[in-house]
Amino acid sequence: MPEKDIDIANRLKTLRDERNISQxxxxxxxxxxxxxxxxxxxxxTNPSLGMLKKILDAVPISISDFFAMDVSEENKIVFRKNELIEIGSGLISYLQVGQNLKNNQPQMILERYKPGADTGKSMLTHESEESGLILEGRMELTVGDQTYFLGAGDAYLFNSNIPHRFRNTGGIDCVIVSACTPPSF
Amino acid sequence: MPEKDIDIANRLKTLRDERNISQxxxxxxxxxxxxxxxxxxxxxTNPSLGMLKKILDAVPISISDFFAMDVSEENKIVFRKNELIEIGSGLISYLQVGQNLKNNQPQMILERYKPGADTGKSMLTHESEESGLILEGRMELTVGDQTYFLGAGDAYLFNSNIPHRFRNTGGIDCVIVSACTPPSF
DNA sequence: TTAAACTGTTAAATATATTAAACAAAAAAT
DNA sequence: ATTTTTTGTTTAATATATTTAACAGTTTAA
Structure with missing residues (x-):
């Protein structure tokens, strides 16, 4: 059974943070x-071993220990602002809280819709309960055959099996924090 | 203290030999x-981690274990024909018995001199006792102010502080097995 | 507030790893 | 003995890692 992703990125970043060294x-x-x-x-990038070796020697840590490092985020509780996982970008950007979420965990996402952003006329549907809160800007939300206009502070909650759609019809970014259970993608 | 060379070459070869898999x-x-x-x-080459990962997954073995593998040749006793270490090539090629030799160990080298090969007019000198045996071909050996012509089966032994020189003046390769104590390079 | 010294990121140039294909040698098959 | 596989190696073409240099944002100092 092949291991999953080695995740050098996390390992190195974590290591460097632990030891308080700048890039x-x-x-x-x-x-x-x-x-x-x-x-x-x-x-x-997909670094060469020589490269990695040079870096690890400077830390210092052995290659074996480096890959034996536990960087599992299974029980991680606090995720700093810059630790949110980018799972999509473009006109709509998604920053997720946590990684490899289990089915019993909520998938919290910080979403930013640029002006004109639209999840699409061919409505979204998935097997979840979905909730959210508008932080900035305004959002047009359609759920089923109803369309709502939400502003900062407004919130929503619905079963995502019902076809739905988000559109930022305003002139400024709309920022939402949402949650799905179970995670939708 | 940075580790010494990681020696992926040996690790992979050893691993592959152990498990009897061809390249x-x-x-x-x-x-x-x-x-x-x-x-x-x-x-x-200086492989990328992605590359190494793919290979190790196929073995299979974890990266950590791979680098934790003991491939020290400290107590290695038998070196197979194809395990001799090439420490030089060209008109003269050198295949050494063992690696990282200590000062109290003889440096055995299988040397092949192509026709015309010559260690040079500016004689060699180093702090060793040097001995050798001609296996094939003929060799012109100069030690100090004496020049000898050796054929298969002949041998030599001298203190390498005395300026010396090897020349293959014949038309075919000359193969020698030599030994230096302590190792000369 | 401004400047100076940091932080991490990015784009284009360069260096180098990786592949595809052909090679020669050894082992296996007929 | 002679094909036929299988071995590991090598070279030129290609893909990609790495560097150099410039950028923008943050912190520290004055």
């Missing part, structure tokens, strides 16, 4: 460009 | 080219 400090100490470290931590 | 079998199973595996095992 540039580590870069200098390991004779590697700071860009390389940034790219690794953002999963934008 | 091509492993390549196919891991969706990687057989060339890649060959290059890795010969230290001719």
């Amino acid at each position: 540039r400090q580590l870069a200098k100490k390991s004779n590697v460009s700071n860009a390389a470290i940034s790219l690794i931590e953002n999963n934008k | 091509r079998q492993l390549a196919k199973k891991s969706n990687v080219s057989n060339a890649a595996i060959s290059l890795i095992e010969n230290n001719k």
Whole structure:
């Protein structure tokens, strides 16, 4: 059974945070460009072993220990602002609370709809209970054959099997925090 | 203290030998080219982690375990024909018995001199006792101000502080097995 | 407030890993 | 003995990692 993703990105970031070293400090100490470290931590490259070795030697930590590190977020409780997981971007961006959610966990998402953003005329449907709260801007929400206009502070709750649709018809970003149980994707 | 060389080459080769898998079998199973595996095992590339991961998943073994593998050759006793270490090539090729030799160990080398090969007019000198035996071909050996012509079966022994020189003046390869104590390079 | 020294990220240039295909040698099959 | 597989290796073409340099945002100092 092949292991799942090795997640060097998290490992390195976590390690660096634990030891309070900046990308540039580590870069200098390991004779590697700071860009390389940034790219690794953002999963934008597939580093060579030589590269990883140089970095880990500078930390220092052995390769074996590095991969034996426990970075499971199973029991992680607090997720900092910059630790939210980006699961989609574009006209609508999604920042999720937690990773690899179980079916009994709510999928909380911080959603940002740019002006004109629209989940589409071909309404959404999925097997969840869905709730949300508008933080900024205004949102046009259609659930079934009813359409609502929501402003900051307003909230919603419905069964997502009912076809629904979000549209930002205003001129400024609309920011929503939503929750689905079980997670919808 | 940074670890010394990680030696992926040895690790992979050893692993593959232990499990009796050919390069091509492993390549196919891991969706990687057989060339890649060959290059890795010969230290001719600096593989990416993604690559290594694919290979190790096919073995299978975890990355952590892979790097925790003991491949120290400290007490290795028998070195197979294909396990000799190439420490130089070209007109003269050197295949050494063992790795990271200690000062109290003899450095045995299987040397092949192509026709015309010459260690150079500017004689060699180093702090060792040196001995050798001609296996094939003929060799012109100069030690100090004496020059000797050796054929298969002949041998030599001298203190390498005395300037010396090897020249294959014949038309065929000359193969020698030599030994230096302590190792000369 | 402004400036200076940091933070992490990104784009284009460069270096290098990886593949595909062909090779030669050894083992297996007929 | 001679095909036929299978072995590992190599080279040129291609894909991609890494660096250099510039950017924008945040913190520290004055």
